[in-house]
Amino acid sequence: MTASTIPVVIDALIASFGTALGDSNVFDGTGVTDNTLTDYVLVGVADPDGDSITESATSQQSWPWLGHAVRDETVVVHCVAVSWNGDGVAKTARDSVFNMLGTVTTAIQDNPSYGVSGVLYVQGVTSMSLHQLQDENGAIAFLPFDVTVRSRIS
Template sequence: MSTQIPDAIDKLVALFEAALPVGTVVADGPQVSFPTGEWAVVGGDGPVDEEEDAARSTQAWKGLGAMVRDEAIDVTCAVGSSTGNAETTLRPRREAATALLQAIEDGLRADPGLGGFTTGGAAAVTDVALRYPTNSQGLAAVLVFTINIPVRSRIT
């Protein structure tokens, strides 16, 4: 196996679906537009008009014989809250997006190994950026973040 990125994304989609409130849209990859309400994206930073990276990894062989490889996977994710109208303040959207990120972090703390998938460390949020996209559909607050997932592969 050359990378475990696809499996890592699958694990995060399952975690997001379990951790986030009912009714939150969880997307596997970027979407064309923001839905009204709360949403989350695994493998993207929200709606895009251009190509973007879903995940990256670095790999290093461990020991002699090239039979074990450590991989540090960074998956780009986003959570957001969109009004769908011309609301005049972003505070409620920012608070809603922050609550979604908190739910994801709580899920990671409850299962930092993603069901035994990680090795040599815990999956964790490593950086966060706040964005305020606006368009004719209203205001949105988006938290774009990275989840780092350490894994070890044994080549057989």
């Protein structure tokens, strides 16, 4: 029996977001090495500024029936939309992260089960928090958001 749908859900989100935003703008974890990018999404990241291991996803499981043949699972995958501009205009960075969020939200709504075995549906973006900074290097906006998925493991 599969322990969790977390790995396949993260893979499906990366593929879906990559199709919607362009593969070069979506990363599995904090693997951004090209610091020329100004707009991108990190999948499986709770805190893009952290210098230690970051929480990627959480799961809650329950047995819906007697016999323990299947489990219901609620998976929450942490993601972050990031936008930076060198001109210091906070509105530009803020608008960009919300545009990226709108694009990935549409991608989720267009394919709510992702064709992944066991995934009943993707609830969608269930929480978000805007973080902004302006300094001599420009303006940056981080938009951490969570994607919640309901699954059945058998």
